[in-house]
Amino acid sequence: MDIDQARTFLAIAATGSFVEAAQRLHLTQSTISARIQRLEEELGARLFVRNRAGAVMTTAGRRFDEYAKRLLVTAEQARHHVGLPSRYRATLRVGGRIALWESFLPAWVGWIRARDAEVAVRAGIGFEADLMRDLIEGTLDVGLMYTPSHSPGLVVEQMFDETLMLVSSRPGDGGPGDDYIYVQWGTAFEIQHTQSYPDLEPPPQVVNIGWLAIQLILSNGGSAYIPARMAKPMLAAGRLYAVAGAPRYALPAYAVYPKETDNPAVAQALEGLRELSRGVGT
Numbered sequence: 001m002d003i004d005q006a007r008t009f010l011a012i013a014a015t016g017s018f019v020e021a022a023q024r025l026h027l028t029q030s031t032i033s034a035r036i037q038r039l040e041e042e043l044g045a046r047l048f049v050r051n052r053a054g055a056v057m058t059t060a061g062r063r064f065d066e067y068a069k070r071l072l073v074t075a076e077q078a079r080h081h082v083g084l085p086s087r088y089r090a091t092l093r094v095g096g097r098i099a100l101w102e103s104f105l106p107a108w109v110g111w112i113r114a115r116d117a118e119v120a121v122r123a124g125i126g127f128e129a130d131l132m133r134d135l136i137e138g139t140l141d142v143g144l145m146y147t148p149s150h151s152p153g154l155v156v157e158q159m160f161d162e163t164l165m166l167v168s169s170r171p172g173d174g175g176p177g178d179d180y181i182y183v184q185w186g187t188a189f190e191i192q193h194t195q196s197y198p199d200l201e202p203p204p205q206v207v208n209i210g211w212l213a214i215q216l217i218l219s220n221g222g223s224a225y226i227p228a229r230m231a232k233p234m235l236a237a238g239r240l241y242a243v244a245g246a247p248r249y250a251l252p253a254y255a256v257y258p259k260e261t262d263n264p265a266v267a268q269a270l271e272g273l274r275e276l277s278r279g280v281g282t
Helices: 003-015 018-025 029-043 059-081 104-115 128-137 187-196 210-220 228-236 266-277
Strands: 048-051 054-057 090-096 119-125 142-145 154-168 180-183 205-207 223-227 249-258
Touching: 003 018, 003 029, 003 054, 003 059, 003 128, 018 029, 018 054, 054 059, 059 128, 090 104, 090 128, 090 266, 104 119, 104 266, 128 142, 128 249, 142 266, 154 228, 154 266, 180 210, 187 249, 205 210, 210 223, 210 228, 223 228, 249 266
Parallel strands: 090 119, 090 142, 180 205, 180 223
Antiparallel strands: 048 054, 142 249, 154 223, 154 249
16 A cells, blocks of 8 residues: 555545546546556555446445545655654645735734644645635645535634625726726635626636736736735725726635644644634724
């Protein structure tokens, strides 16, 4: 049994599909199948039942799931901790959407380091699929995102609501124009946006993150919905302008973390996250 087999098992368990697991791990489907076959032979039990709907864990598979996660966590901890100076007692692995790294998450990392200088922090940026995968595999301690999925063993806790507001490179704009940039903030935003602008033609510019919309507006002009928290300094500097009368939308931000963990730094980190979240928008 090796780390690659455990990671492959968890990818199939998370996606419910050998095909999707292969895509996620950037491997061929035959490689995925071979790894699981070898793992089943070593364990002496069938781990998945494959059908037209995908792959479903057997009873043996559900039993092995916890051990596979432990194996990956142990390997990840060993990789990080062996080379860590002795003055650090723990490593906290955090990840989040890029919009949340705009002032909020850096303040959180600063809070963690100020409270406990013996905690090392490994931070990264990712989309929900990547963050959830790492959480399921046990290689991430806390993930911050907008549209989490639910998975056994993980807690999804709402931290605060972002306020999405329409901003423009021009003062006096009345709404989305020809150079409007649509940001894919998720299904809830899409529904509310469609209700607010039922006659709006499909925008010629679509992006998957708010940061990219801001760069395009500042470079080329235009308008887009972005978090008020991100817009605030640019509004104050006169680089962007709020579109008067445009509807605003709530975008919940969530923290996802394991129900049980051996990492002593997680509890305090969550305490800081909740404390800082109470100040968002105030």
